[in-house]
Amino acid sequence: MNARKKILVVDDNSIHLFLIQSILLDKNYDVTVADHPQKAVELVKQNEYHLIILDIMMPDMDGFQFLDFKNTLELNKNTPVIIVSAKTDSWSIKSAFDKGASDYITKPIENEIVVRKVRDILRKH
Numbered sequence: 238m239n240a241r242k243k244i245l246v247v248d249d250n251s252i253h254l255f256l257i258q259s260i261l262l263d264k265n266y267d268v269t270v271a272d273h274p275q276k277a278v279e280l281v282k283q284n285e286y287h288l289i290i291l292d293i294m295m296p297d298m299d300g301f302q303f304l305d306f307k308n309t310l311e312l313n314k315n316t317p318v319i320i321v322s323a324k325t326d327s328w329s330i331k332s333a334f335d336k337g338a339s340d341y342i343t344k345p346i347e348n349e350i351v352v353r354k355v356r357d358i359l360r361k362h
Contacts, residue, residue, distance in 0.1 A: 242359055243267045243285070247277040247303065248292040248321070253344065257290060257321065260348050261355065274298035278306060281313045287359055289313070290351075291338075293322040293329060304336040317358050321346060 244266050248254045254270050261268045269284070271277035274295050281289070289307070293300035300320060307313055317339035322329065325343050333341050340354050 241267070242287045243269065244288045244290060244355070245269050245271065245277065245280055245284075245286045246290045247271045247274065247295070247300075248290075249273060249295045250292070253292065253321070253346075256346065257351060260351050264352060264355075266355070274300075274303050277303060281307055281310060281316075283312075285312050286316050287362065288355060289316055289318045290355075291318050291320055293320060293324055293333070301332060301336055304333070304338065308337055315362075317362050319354055319358065321351075 244261055246254060246257050246268060249272055251272060254272055258268050258270050269280060271280055274297060291300045291303060319340045319342060320333045320338045321342045321344060323344040330341050339358050342350060342354060
């Protein structure tokens with residue numbers, strides 16, 4: 238069942254990227270990774286995803302700017318997004334939800350929390 242769910246993970250930190258990818262691959266999701274927001278821009282313009290997991294603090298284009306861009310697309314406009322960030326301040330969390338994020342996970346991540354939130358969001362969509 239999970240093998241058909243395509244998830245894009247966007248994070249410029251290779252350790253976080255590898256960790257989230259490993260967690261999701263272990264649950265048989267189809268995972269694509271982008272280590273730079275510009276790579277993610279190209280991917281969302283060309284491929285449809287069931288879910289995007291997105292870091293906020295990245296070079297050149299932060300997660301908020303990426304959300305703004307994604308929301309202009311037909312292909313992934315309605316794709317749910319989980320923010321995964323070290324930012325724990327209320328402004329960042331509120332801004333993420335205001336820009337359309339479906340959920341917010343703070344770093345350091347816990348494997349079980351990621352799995353549960355991904356599963357719950359994919360069930361809803």
